[in-house]
Amino acid sequence: MTNDTIPAGYRTDARGRLIPDSQIKSIDRARDELVHELVAAARVVSDTLAKFKGRAFDDIAAFVDMSAAEYGVRLGGNKGNVSLLSFDGRYRVQRAMAESIVFDERLQAAKALIDECLRDWTEGARSELRTLISDAFRVDQAGNIRTGNVLALRRMDITDERWLRAMQAIGDAVQVVGSKAYVRVYERDANGQYQPIGLDITAV
Template sequence: MPTVNEKGMWRNKEGDFIHPDMITPDKQLEDEVVEKLIDSAIVVQNRMINFKAKAFEECYGFVDLLRQKYDMERITSRSGAVTLKNFDGTKAVEIQVAKLISFDQKLSLAKEKIDEYLTLKTNGADAEIQTLITRAFDVKNGKVDAKQILSLKSYPISHELWKEAMSMIDDAIEIVGTKSYIRFKHRKNGEVDGSLEHIVLDLAGLEIPTEEAKDDNI
């Protein structure tokens, strides 16, 4: 339902209230469609949150049982990587833990050293090379992309200035926390020799079956 006041008037994008008779039928229908879908999306989101919490709890609960079996102390912190598989190996649940990386001020010094190297090697002529490397230092949402920064270390460059810059990057790394991810996999059709495929729970990554595919499943 749209946001209405005590007189039944609809609030518009400017925060003003107007009489519904002044709203075209297509705009009223659009409002109805969006309101209905958003309400449904919130329900699905809450179910996914509850499912995720339950999945973590059950995985770590199983690990606790294993610890008891081997007379190991139970730990209250529910963290760490976990891989569980069903008996025939056609289904798997994985918990992976990624480190959250930040950089201190030494990263700026590393960039200065890289700029020095680029100026020396290109003499300011090859802008494309400079762009490819310095793009890693672009700031988005107030921070740099750690993966882009660390990818510079894979470049096979042996120049002393470059090596000094990579050493500065190593020194600039700070671990600010961890983030756990849970993933679900299965072998389609239950074949024991098939490859494990991710069960996609992200709406953007889901494919809607075609009519032909639906007919094949009947």
Template sequence: MLMAVIENGKWQDKEGNFKHPDMVRVDKQIEDELVEGLVGGALVLQGQMREFKIQAFAECYAFVDLLRKEYDMERITSKVGAVTLKSFNGTMEVQIQVAKLITFDQKLTLAKEKIDEYLTHKTENLDAEIQTLITRAFDVKNGKVDAKQIIGLKSYNITHPKWKEAMAMIDEATEIAGTKSYIRFKQRAGLKLDGPMETIVLDLAALPVEENEIQTVKDELEKSKGVTDGKK
């Protein structure tokens, strides 16, 4: 087992100091082994998912190239766009979607100032909820604004000159920094022809897990540990 960073048999603590194993509490040793084992497993899973993702993209794009050959079309060397492939009975589906990566230049700050001018002028007649949605669109998270929310401002049917000026500034501030491709896998519930199409969740954090499933595995672990302790 890897355990904590060890030098000459001593364990490294959070401050970089090395301690004799006898100075490390047993529960901390067990915790260290548990965390390193789980993180190690997560890294293995991450590598497997990355390899699968690369393979899935490659196979989908290779299929599109095969179709081009069938119709005597020249192979396009640039990235393939959106792709939707379905199983013969339609119960399984693979989708590749291409999203634009949108960034904004300094004119976005000017657009925000112009919108503030509009809000100051119209506060007494403007719905409070709409005003909140407008101001939230400019919230910065992880150093960036949400491009969808900024672009979404253009959907409001507001004809005031200051608002129109702000929307024009947003148009001028918008830049396409590139594209990002997403691949998703779907299947119909129960593989039934009329079942609803459901996305196969591959995001570990979003993967649904039932409490009773966790408890069952936990009970098995405790039972296994009991047998092991008994042998000792």
């Protein structure tokens, strides 16, 4: 039922039933009005942020092309991370690209090779490593492997041939399934540290 078809003096509840205004408590009417007011304001803010994001990406891409043109090259597109500083260094605008990574079935081969290493190495001397590896392959609340923890294993200086093959398998198992682009704006504080200017409602 649309608002146009709701009879005067009635409202629909969450189950779609027609309820006379006279039967709705004043606190429920006040809550309904507050929610609608906040939703309307949120839509305005969301639209403003969407327009800012579009403008920021377009402007940054245009500036990168303009800067590259000074060297006789053409880049184009919104690819790659870029940081732009104001002349006085007070402000920094950053375009950041974050890739979404998953692992294919080759991760299981890597885990099997790592398990072989752990079985052969003396447990007492490698207890910290065993804990680190177990944590790396632990899934998060959504049931997904923590990609950062698994990739961090490749930075370990271990020369066992099976370990090296496992690290190769991890590298081969990486699949990039998408990417997201972000615009971040920072202001330098009195201590010289760049603090983000919140563009996320949870950050302001």
